[in-house]
Amino acid sequence: MEPLMGMGVLALMGAAATIAGTTEDLESDVGSQSNPNSQVQLAPQMMYPHRIYNKAISGEPPSNALICAIGGTVASVLMTAGLSVIFAIAIGALIATAVHGTYCITAYMGRTASQKRFRQPIYLDILRSHTPVMMGYAFITTFCILVVSYIMVAVLAHPFPLTLLAFIWGITVGAIGSSTGDVHYGAEREFQNVEFGSGLNAANSGNIVRKAESGLRNGIDNSWFCAKFGGPVTGLAFGMTVFLSGWVTAVFNPALSLTMGWLSVAAGVILVLLMIIWNRKIEVAARKAFGPYKEEEEVAA
Amino acid sequence: MSAGGAGGEATGGIPQNQLIALGTLGGLAGVYGGHFLSVASPAFAFIGALGAICAIVWGSAAVRRVASYGLGTGVPSIGMIALGMGVVASMFGLAVGGIAGPIVAFIIASIIGLVVGVLANKVLGMGIPIMEQSMTEIAGAGTLTIIGLSVAMTGTFMFDAVLETVVATGYIAVIFIAGGMAILHPFNANLGPDEKQDRTLMTALEKGAIAMVIAGIVATVVDGASAVPSILIGVFIWYIAFSKYVKLVHRDAYKVLGTGLLPTEEELE
Numbered sequence: 001m002e003p004l005m006g007m008g009v010l011a012l013m014g015a016a017a018t019i020a021g022t023t024e025d026l027e028s029d030v031g032s033q034s035n036p037n038s039q040v041q042l043a044p045q046m047m048y049p050h051r052i053y054n055k056a057i058s059g060e061p062p063s064n065a066l067i068c069a070i071g072g073t074v075a076s077v078l079m080t081a082g083l084s085v086i087f088a089i090a091i092g093a094l095i096a097t098a099v100h101g102t103y104c105i106t107a108y109m110g111r112t113a114s115q116k117r118f119r120q121p122i123y124l125d126i127l128r129s130h131t132p133v134m135m136g137y138a139f140i141t142t143f144c145i146l147v148v149s150y151i152m153v154a155v156l157a158h159p160f161p162l163t164l165l166a167f168i169w170g171i172t173v174g175a176i177g178s179s180t181g182d183v184h185y186g187a188e189r190e191f192q193n194v195e196f197g198s199g200l201n202a203a204n205s206g207n208i209v210r211k212a213e214s215g216l217r218n219g220i221d222n223s224w225f226c227a228k229f230g231g232p233v234t235g236l237a238f239g240m241t242v243f244l245s246g247w248v249t250a251v252f253n254p255a256l257s258l259t260m261g262w263l264s265v266a267a268g269v270i271l272v273l274l275m276i277i278w279n280r281k282i283e284v285a286a287r288k289a290f291g292p293y294k295e296e297e298e299v300a301a
Numbered sequence: 302m303s304a305g306g307a308g309g310e311a312t313g314g315i316p317q318n319q320l321i322a323l324g325t326l327g328g329l330a331g332v333y334g335g336h337f338l339s340v341a342s343p344a345f346a347f348i349g350a351l352g353a354i355c356a357i358v359w360g361s362a363a364v365r366r367v368a369s370y371g372l373g374t375g376v377p378s379i380g381m382i383a384l385g386m387g388v389v390a391s392m393f394g395l396a397v398g399g400i401a402g403p404i405v406a407f408i409i410a411s412i413i414g415l416v417v418g419v420l421a422n423k424v425l426g427m428g429i430p431i432m433e434q435s436m437t438e439i440a441g442a443g444t445l446t447i448i449g450l451s452v453a454m455t456g457t458f459m460f461d462a463v464l465e466t467v468v469a470t471g472y473i474a475v476i477f478i479a480g481g482m483a484i485l486h487p488f489n490a491n492l493g494p495d496e497k498q499d500r501t502l503m504t505a506l507e508k509g510a511i512a513m514v515i516a517g518i519v520a521t522v523v524d525g526a527s528a529v530p531s532i533l534i535g536v537f538i539w540y541i542a543f544s545k546y547v548k549l550v551h552r553d554a555y556k557v558l559g560t561g562l563l564p565t566e567e568e569l570e
Contacts, residue, residue: 041492049563058377058482058489066478070515073475080522095518099511102539103482106504106546107490113500113554114493119564121556161471167478216563 006250009155013148014243017173020144021238022231024064024173025181027137029226030130030219031055031104033063034178036186039208041111044120046206051123053130053219055107060182061174063103064141068170071096071142072149072163079162085150093142100138104131130219145169148242156246173238180237184230189222196290244271314498317366321438324359325407328352328445332403332452339456339525346526347534349452350516353480354509354538356449360442360484361505365498367435368488376492379439380485384477386413387443392468395448395460402458406444414440439484446480446512447473453516456525472519479515483508500549503542510539 027033031053032040040054057063075092079085105127112122149165152158158165190208191200212221223231248268254261331352338345360383368376390413394406418436421427429435452458454476455466467473487504488496517531551557 047569049569051563056489056492058380058485062377062381062478062482062485066482069475069478073472073515074518076470076472077518077522099515102507102511102543103486103490106486106507109547109550109554110491110500110504111493113550114491114496116495116553116555119555119569121558121561121564122550122554123558123560125560161469163471164474165471167471167474210563 003250003253009151010243010246010250013151013246014239016144016147016151017242018235018239020141020148020173020235021176021181022235023137023140023144024060024177024238025234026223026227026231027134027141028060028177028182029185029223029230030134030137031108032185032219032222033057033182034060035182036190039186039190039206042206043208043210044115044118044206047118048206048208048210049118049120050208050210051126051216051218052208052210052222053104053108053126053134054111055104055134056111057100057103057107059174060178061171063100064145064174064177065167065170066103067096067100067138067142068145068149068173069163069167070099071146072166075146075150075166076162085154089143089146089150092146093139096142097135097139101131101135104134126218133220133223141173145173172241176238176241177234181226181230181234184233185222185226189225315362315502317362320359320362324356324438324442324445327355328359328442328449329403329407331355332445332448332458335449335452335456336458339452343456343525343527344530346453346456346520347513347517347531349449349456349458350513350531350535351449353446353449353453353516354506354513356442356445357480357483357509357512358502358505360439360446361487362498362502363435363438363442364485365488365496365501367429367431367439370429376489377485380481380489382417382436383439383443383484384447384481385443386410386417386440387447387480388473388477389413390440390444391447391451394444395458395463399459402460403445403448406448407441410440410444411437414438442484443480446484447476450476450480450512450516452526453513453531454519454526455523456520462525466523466525475515475519476512479512483512495553497549497553500546500553503546503549507539507542507546510535510542514539 033055037054037056040052043050071092074095075088078088078091108127109122112120145166149162149169152165153162191204192209194204210217248264248271252260252264252267254264331348335346335349335352338348364376364379368379372379387410390410391406394409395402398405414437415433418433421436422429422432448458451463451467454472455462467476483505486508487501490504491501513535514532517528517535520526520531521528
């Protein structure tokens with residue numbers, strides 16, 4: 001393939017991955033999946049009943065692997081049957097989304113029903129308003145992941161079948177969403193009532209913010225907040241992962257010669273080192289700007 | 302703070318021995334029934350998925366028992382390890398066993414499960430009394446789930462056909478994750494101190510039906526198995542199980558409100 005063409009394909013994959021990462025994180029924020037979930041689950045037990053969607057479809061990696069694998073399977077079957085690629089991917093994502101909806105509903109209803117002794121009610125309006133939002137986000141995520149996987153199979157001639165690639169990318173996007181974006185919700189949004197940077201004191205366990213700017217806070221309020229930073233940053237992280245991991249072999253194509261192969265490895269190592277240094281600098285700058293949490297100030301106050 | 306289960310032995314409901322019988326006998330009957338009847342007509346391939354559903358219900362009951370000891374975030378891991386052991390055992394069993402493949406796979410899975418259980422308790426020191434038995438059960442259930450869904454997709458468990466239609470095409474990935482989630486999600490979705498066995502198992506039935514429908518969709522492009530029975534029966538089972546599940550939620554929940562404010566301070570006292 002022409003190097004310029006290869007770059008264009010990579011850019012398209014990176015763009016699709018960025019959207020997938022963003023929607024994946026926002027989907028998990030609406031339903032309080034993974035990182036923030038433990039506090040949402042704990043809150044009623046600590047006498048803080050809430051109107052936040054409590055959804056745990058295991059972690060994000062398996063749940064995204066599920067929807068992407070189902071989408072990939074259906075798309076692959078439809079393509080084998082002769083349907084056009086766009087239709088196949090769209091219908092695959094649609095069926096995956098429907099399955100995701102049932103997983104969301106059983107997770108919310110089941111977990112809330114199992115908290116009977118803490119008097120946490122099930123709110124059907126939360127179920128009806130939040131589930132379609134999560135299904136919408138899940139559709140976009142699955143669609144974009146299938147686009148990335150299809151490009152890898154059809155254009156880059158990757159030896160793995162579509163379903164397996166979708167499955168692997170599903171795990172990856174879930175893992176990146178879980179580690180990057182959820183911190184923004186779990187550490188900040190849930191504990192806006194305590195001082196920034198104070199960490200989670202054991203006494204505050206379960207004491208999540210339950211009242212919104214107007215009315216009682218719910219999962220959609222949380223995705224509104226996370227869409228400002230947590231979601232896009234997850235998208236960037238995932239987009240960069242897809243783009244840069246392909247970039248090193250697009251520039252230094254290992255198929256051309258062994259030297260090129262080693263150059264691509266070296267380029268990858270240099271990129272990782274640059275990222276580590278860059279991250280360290282951000283961390284140090286943030287510590288300088290915001291400083292450590294000072295215990296004595298609280299005592300003086 | 303036992304957000305991850307009651308922290309003790311799971312109680313109530315159907316005794317585990319009956320569920321073991323259901324999973325083992327139902328699972329093997331489904332696998333062999335689907336295999337032999339598919340020779341007569343590909344329409345019978347769906348029986349394999351029914352066997353997988355039996356195994357899924359059994360597996361989720363075993364996950365429920367072992368995870369009730371406060372595993373919490375370990376619930377998803379246990380579901381994944383079930384299918385991980387299952388893939389190894391089923392591929393090995395089908396490759397060497399021929400017509401006895403599923404039984405060989407099941408025995409191998411039980412041995413792997415027992416070893417993993419002993420390692421978890423003796424080496425890692427988890428100290429869960431039923432760990433060895435549960436890991437054996439979970440591995441067996443995972444194996445029968447994989448073989449059952451493979452039969453529903455291909456109409457046979459002969460290794461060459463499974464390798465060509467299920468593994469090489471990548472559909473093994475969807476069996477892995479849809480089967481694994483069907484085993485781990487029921488307890489994870491119903492996690493909490495007021496969890497009930499019938500509600501958890503009803504979720505397993507519902508998620509198993511979804512796996513059956515997906516296997517049916519794959520069968521549309523396979524000659525040895527027909528898709529329509531798997532999809533229709535799967536959707537039917539899903540509908541029944543889901544309606545029943547919602548009824549059980551209404552039975553168990555503190556309150557099911559259309560909308561409303563939070564419970565008052567007095568109500569919480």
